[in-house]
Amino acid sequence: MKLIDHISNAKGTTLFSFEILPPLKGKSIQSIYDGIDPLMEFKPKFVNVTYHREEYIYKERGQGLLEKIAVRKRPGTVGICAAIMNKYDVDAVPHLICGGFNREETENALIDLQFLGIDNVLALRGDPIKTESIFKPEHGGHKFAVELIQQISEMNCGNYMMDGIQMAPTNFCIGTAGYPEKHFEAMNLEFDLQNLKAKVDAGAEYIVTQMFFDNSKYFSFVDACRKIGITIPIIPGLKAIKTLNHISFLPKFFHIDYPIELSTELLKCRDNKAVEQVGIEWGAHQSKELKKAGVPCIHYYTMSNSASVKEIASKVF
Ligand SMILES: Cc1cc2nc3c(=O)[nH]c(=O)nc-3n(C[C@H](O)[C@H](O)[C@H](O)COP(=O)(O)OP(=O)(O)OC[C@H]3O[C@@H](n4cnc5c(N)ncnc54)[C@H](O)[C@@H]3O)c2cc1C
Numbered sequence: 574m575k576l577i578d579h580i581s582n583a584k585g586t587t588l589f590s591f592e593i594l595p596p597l598k599g600k601s602i603q604s605i606y607d608g609i610d611p612l613m614e615f616k617p618k619f620v621n622v623t624y625h626r627e628e629y630i631y632k633e634r635g636q637g638l639l640e641k642i643a644v645r646k647r648p649g650t651v652g653i654c655a656a657i658m659n660k661y662d663v664d665a666v667p668h669l670i671c672g673g674f675n676r677e678e679t680e681n682a683l684i685d686l687q688f689l690g691i692d693n694v695l696a697l698r699g700d701p702i703k704t705e706s707i708f709k710p711e712h713g714g715h716k717f718a719v720e721l722i723q724q725i726s727e728m729n730c731g732n733y734m735m736d737g738i739q740m741a742p743t744n745f746c747i748g749t750a751g752y753p754e755k756h757f758e759a760m761n762l763e764f765d766l767q768n769l770k771a772k773v774d775a776g777a778e779y780i781v782t783q784m785f786f787d788n789s790k791y792f793s794f795v796d797a798c799r800k801i802g803i804t805i806p807i808i809p810g811l812k813a814i815k816t817l818n819h820i821s822f823l824p825k826f827f828h829i830d831y832p833i834e835l836s837t838e839l840l841k842c843r844d845n846k847a848v849e850q851v852g853i854e855w856g857a858h859q860s861k862e863l864k865k866a867g868v869p870c871i872h873y874y875t876m877s878n879s880a881s882v883k884e885i886a887s888k889v890f
Contacts, residue, residue: 574664575746576693577778579618580806580869587863588870589890590808592621594877595649605653608879609661615886619664620657621695621781621872624650626673629704651682655689665691666748670699671721675713679724680734687743695748695781696721696772719772722747726776749777751807753785753794757828762797770801779805781872784812784823786855787832788862809863812874813881814852816845849881856885864889 579588591612596604609620625647631639654665667686674682686694698718701708710716715724727733731742749772752765759765769780780803785791791809798807814823820839824830831839835855842848860871871889873882 574618574692575744575778576619576664576666576748577746577806579664580779583618583869585867587868587890588618589615589873589886590617590619590621590870591873591875591879591882592623592810593653593875594623595625595647595653596877597646598648602649602653602656604877605657606660608875608877609657611883612875612879612886613661615890617663619666619693620661621666621668622650622653622657623647624668624670624697624699626670626699626702628702651685651689654686654691658690664693666693666695667691668695668697669721670697671710671715671718672699672702672708673711673714675711676715676724677713677734678711679715679721680728683725683728683743683745686745692744693746693748694725695750696725696777697750717768718749719768719775722749722772722775722777729776746779747777748779748781749773750783751780751794751798752783752828753790754783754829756783766797766801766803769798770803773803773805777805779869780807782807782810783829784810784827784874785829786814786835786859787830788859788866791863792866806869808870808872809868810872810874811856811859811863811885812876813849813856813878813885814839815849815878815881817842817848819848819852853881853884856881857888860885860889 593608627643627645630642630644632642634640650667654667658665696718715721725745725747728743729745731740733740751769755762755765795807838851863871875882
């Protein structure tokens with residue numbers, strides 16, 4: 574079922590959903606089930622599965638020679654989606670990125686998803702690969718998420734890449750990413766919002782936000798979106814801080830700020846356990862306020878850790 578239909582069927586109550594990462598290559602799918610099982614009591618209607626493209630590593634080959642090797646540490650997005658739809662009564666939302674795909678590979682990936690009965694896709698550009706400072710599209714691939722959304726919308730109208738032949742239309746519900754604190758590459762928030770509007774005009778039916786820790790930023794973002802004519806649901810994404818390492822890693826990696834009340838509490842923490850407790854309390858506080866405000870769904874980034882999300886959800890849902 575399409576994600577927007579889940580939202581409209583909920584008739585104004587706030588849904589619970591979460592995102593998981595495929596396990597590191599070599600780990601079994603049981604590690605995925607172990608993360609999902611504790612969260613099923615909160616009746617998610619959909620679960621997102623991230624996509625991770627290749628990274629380049631260099632191996633020493635002796636005599637001063639280095640070999641550049643492409644590795645995908647977390648393959649398996651589509652297989653996990655099929656497995657969790659089969660095992661649990663939930664829809665799976667695979668993330669599909671521009672990076673590493675040309676248009677034909679994208680088309681073929683979408684055909685696979687359609688054949689598996691997957692009705693939803695979160696369409697993203699993807700970050701630059703770790704060893705490059707700017708995003709480089711694949712030859713014949715998409716430079717921005719808006720182009721990927723256009724391609725999926727075209728397929729939803731039966732327009733595939735083969736010229737002049739009408740094909741069976743796909744029926745994907747397309748999601749897109751939004752950034753309450755601005756995407757780090759955008760020149761300013763207004764420019765970023767205009768680009769978001771272009772993704773909506775191209776066919777995105779809902780937005781999932783980057784994580785944020787200050788609800789006022791989400792509320793301002795929603796207001797700004799509404800002002801420029803974005804009317805689709807905007808699902809807030811939340812992350813529970815869990816370790817001392819997260820304190821500096823999350824702002825650095827995701828380009829987000831902690832509000833002063835949160836950073837004051839984090840500064841008092843001496844070990845991971847203390848950080849985890851602050852993360853749970855802050856996540857519950859954010860969630861309760863968002864739920865009270867009537868958001869369509871709260872989407873939790875588990876990042877392979879469902880214990881804190883379970884604690885938060887048990888206080889909120
Ligand atoms: C909910 C969520 C889930 C994610 N899941 C994944 C995942 O599974 N795998 C993964 O690799 N990454 C994931 N990401 C990260 C995401 O891929 C990065 O944030 C990426 O840098 C941007 O993706 P986007 O889809 O927002 O790109 P875009 O919408 O293309 O925007 C990228 C930048 O380009 C600018 N821009 C857009 N259009 C134009 C234009 N026409 N001209 C000039 N500038 C333009 C935008 O303002 C923005 O600064 C996720 C992010 C979010 C918020």
